[in-house]
Amino acid sequence: MSTDQYHEPPQELSEEVRTFARMCASLSEEADAIGWYEQRIAVEKDKVARAIMIDSLGEEYKHFSMELEFLLRAKPKWRAIAQGILFQDGDIVKHGEEAEEAAG
Template identity: 40%
Template sequence: MGSETYHEPYDVLSPGAREMHRAIWSLIEELEAIDWYAQRAEVTTDPELEAVLLHNREEEIEHAMMNLEWIRRKDALFDEKIRTYLLKTAPITEIEERSEGGEGGGEDEKAAAPARPQLGSGRGLGIGSLKGR
């Protein structure tokens, strides 16, 4: 699907633009898979299948973050925006207001350190059941 999404002729795009396109489409595909697994886990009536689907979702989140990190490392604007918005505790729109107002983009905000479940811990994603939500 990614090769069908070029808006300019492939042969005139730089190798860097083609690599970024691959990374962005890989990220999109991982995010879609996360959503699909979450939906399936929410509606299944089999607890064992739910656990498998949530495990798969966790794996896809890992893949998505790896893609996002590659993109951050290769694109200065992504790097800047990720450093401005991610892992902050202030309301997102306040961070935006500070960033646009030239107040450093919320850099003084403390980084959030969410608990991270370990694969194979049996605790799933640590978000409880998705049923009934």
């Protein structure tokens, strides 16, 4: 079993913690894929290839969002902080500080 996603011995971690770690790894991989597609799309000259990449990018957005939602449901404090930051107009850092303080 690969353990490069764990910082502690996997056999000592609960199934819940291992699932959470897997989802964190998946979220990170989706973020990487989004960045890669953005770069490829920016330089691709072929219209058909570019359209396929744009379609694939949409799938990465969907996967990232689903994985994030799973993680936020698993960690109520994280969700509370995220709700104070996401989809808000104004100063992102200020919202972050306020949301963290409110979440305790």
